[in-house]
Amino acid sequence: MKIGIIGTGRMGSALGKRWARAGHEVMFGSRTPEKAHTLSEQVGFGAQGGSTEQAVLFADVIVLAVPFRAAQEVLYALGDLGGKILIECTNDFNADDITSAENIVSWACNARVVKAFNTIFDPILASDKLSDLGSVFIVGDDDAAKATVGTLVRDAGFEPVDTGGLADAHYLDTLVRLIVHLNGGLDGKRNINFHIRRVV
């Protein structure tokens, strides 16, 4: 799959490396294309770097890995996303009556939005462990898009958990608050994850 990653920070760089290592074609897109080029060289596995616009043009699947506070401006600047899948992993800890996913949907033009990875701490993504990393909760209104994201979740070393439509995104906002709370009660190493499994 061709994956365009918007944002070369902790989430974008680590997710991109996982997918490039798994055999996907990855292009990092940055406000500063030189930064994306440097990152692609560090990542290897054929990863490329460019501008955010180049990454969107390149991609079948776009990953929005920017701070929530920057998301509206970034999405407006990108314009029409051509019906492509947009994975968004943002968290808005100030949200009250509207979820970050609903906001992203309203700002993204012509994209099939799937929320995923918002409960995964970046040190887990950046670790050397390639599989058995626990659950990634997914919400979205397009079943085919969710199935594609499910494949990418597996390729990144996790188990996808279909958590419903975008109307269910508030569960993911609650779960991220819970895991941040649990992490605070432990050693703060941000290396814990949920793992949903059948036990009987």
Ligand SMILES: NC(=O)c1ccc[n+]([C@@H]2O[C@H](COP(=O)([O-])OP(=O)(O)OC[C@H]3O[C@@H](n4cnc5c(N)ncnc54)[C@H](OP(=O)(O)O)[C@@H]3O)[C@@H](O)[C@H]2O)c1
């Ligand atoms: N870190 C985590 O553990 C974690 C876990 C779950 C979800 N998330 C969510 O994932 C998203 C990315 O988090 P992150 O930890 O990867 O953040 P980060 O390390 O700060 O990186 C964010 C990247 O976004 C890009 N960006 C574009 N516009 C920006 C702006 N106005 N200000 C700052 N950066 C801008 C930058 O890349 P360029 O300079 O290349 O454009 C930057 O490197 C956030 O929405 C966060 O809530 C994070």
